[in-house]
Amino acid sequence: MWEFRHPGGQREINELHVPVGKAVVVSLASQDVIHSFYVPAFRVKQDAVPGRTANVWFIATQPGRYHLFCAEYCGTQHSEMGGWVTVLAPEQYASWLGSQGEGESLATSGGKLFRALGCSGCHGNSSKVRAPGLDGVFGQPVALANRQTVIADERYLRDSILVPNKEIAAGYQPVMPSFDGLVDEAELQMLMAYLKSLSLQSPSLPAAKNEAPQ
Ligand code: HEC
Ligand SMILES: [Cu+2]
Structure with a gap:
């Protein structure tokens, strides 16, 4: 699975909420084998390699829900390793962050x-x-x-x-x-x-x- 942590500490599994029109940097790491972070709609694909950190970035231009995949065969559950990137308008994104509870950064x-x-x-x-x-x-x-x-x-x-x-x-x-x-x-x-x-x-x-x- 993809586990995401926002700078504010909010956590998501196979879901990633981002604001529209802003540069988003995803710092990728792997806990086991090579995976690949792939969002076709944004034209971004970057390997997540154990023992390394790799950054990928994008600016989403339209609110909506976009498929997220793992583009590297990583084992028998490879096909389940995917989810959605949800792009929200700035104010909706702010209220989404707020609704995730008072986490620790x-x-x-x-x-x-x-x-x-x-x-x-x-x-x-x-x-x-x-x-x-x-x-x-x-x-x-x-x-x-x-x-x-x-x-x-x-x-x-x-x-x-x-x-x-x-x-x-x-x-x-x-x-x-x-x-x-x-x-x-x-x-x-x-x-x-x-x-x-x-x-x-x-x-x-x-x-x-x-x-x-x-
Ligand atoms: C036993 C003492 C000791 C402990 C415990 C220790 N360090 Fe260090 N650390 C050092 C020494 C001495 C150096 C400089 C020598 C070297 O580069 O290994 C260093 C170097 C570093 C550097 C490189 C800094 C530079 O200026 O190049 C980083 C980053 C660092 N430590 C982070 C950590 C972190 C994070 C932890 C805890 C997870 C940690 N250290 C635990 C003694 C320690
Ligand atoms: Cu994978």
Whole structure:
């Protein structure tokens, strides 16, 4: 199935509500095998590959209901992996979001995980371990111990959490444990939403701001 989480924390299964006339970014991940997010009416198709995050975006121009498919044979229940994208006028979309209850934003859930998993124990201000501060890291160049420089994009954050010894930040010891197997895809997305929210100038802006198509 397709499970969607909105930046505000609203959850949907095989249904995705979006506003008309706005750029919508879907950040895709897979928990098992390769799937493919496919909305023929919008001419968008993007693989969801385990171990990676891929973004796809679209602007829906007409309110309505549009078929959503998985375009990659993914197992015996492949044919059931589909649903609908519902495109709503802005005010209807706002009331739909409101009707979903007072959820917790992805970034807020990620902040709680950040403390619960012990990340803050090393990355927090009062830490005794020497670890880089993560405020503002998203989207910035990071110097590595191997003298290369990488941009701290979603790929880098994901790998930093799952394979921390792959790229060591310059000036630090490789002491961070891997969280592979300890966090699932949804939790990874929350952690990343939290880390991204630390990079926004105004905390009131949605965490997806940095993903807007260029
Ligand atoms: C035992 C201490 C420790 C824990 C626990 C820990 N980290 Fe780290 N982390 C480090 C150190 C030290 C580095 C720098 C060395 C490296 O790149 O591995 C680092 C690097 C990172 C980086 C790359 C930052 C940069 O500036 O390049 C990210 C992102 C990160 N950690 C996120 C997390 C998250 C999220 C968690 C919890 C799920 C976590 N860390 C848990 C010690 C820790
Ligand atoms: Cu599938």
